[in-house]
Amino acid sequence: MVTTVIAGGALAACGANSGSEPALSAAGEAGREVVRTNGCSACHGRNGEGGPGPAFTGLFGSTVELADDSTEVADADYLFESIRDPDAEVVAGYGFPMPENDLSDAEIESVITFITELATEEEAG
Numbered sequence: 001m002v003t004t005v006i007a008g009g010a011l012a013a014c015g016a017n018s019g020s021e022p023a024l025s026a027a028g029e030a031g032r033e034v035v036r037t038n039g040c041s042a043c044h045g046r047n048g049e050g051g052p053g054p055a056f057t058g059l060f061g062s063t064v065e066l067a068d069d070s071t072e073v074a075d076a077d078y079l080f081e082s083i084r085d086p087d088a089e090v091v092a093g094y095g096f097p098m099p100e101n102d103l104s105d106a107e108i109e110s111v112i113t114f115i116t117e118l119a120t121e122e123e124a125g
Helices: 026-037 076-084 105-124
Strands: 002-005 011-014 063-065 071-073
Touching: 026 105, 076 105
Parallel strands: none
Antiparallel strands: 002 011, 063 071
8 A cells, every 4th residue: 555645744545456447548648647646546546436535537527516516517627727726616525625736737638638538438338
């Protein structure tokens, strides 16, 4: 098991891969690597399957219920804003905020590609 320190001193742990990894394009694979190397997978899962944080699998294009009882469609603009400013759109049902990050716009775009391809992978499966 690997333990990661995330922003604010919180600890998160992630275990071994719980299943086969989805097939991704080179751009999607780059996004998966950003997720893994920046601590995102500690909450969102090694392959986006979720955990203490919302799942990435099947997220793109879905309707997301927010903590303020509103809803948003998880399109590229929503995802970009949610990653750039984690407090902007808090997903309902999760008891702690996503930590701040210092991802570049290009890194955020690659994470969005990863999330988009996970939605496509789920539809194909």
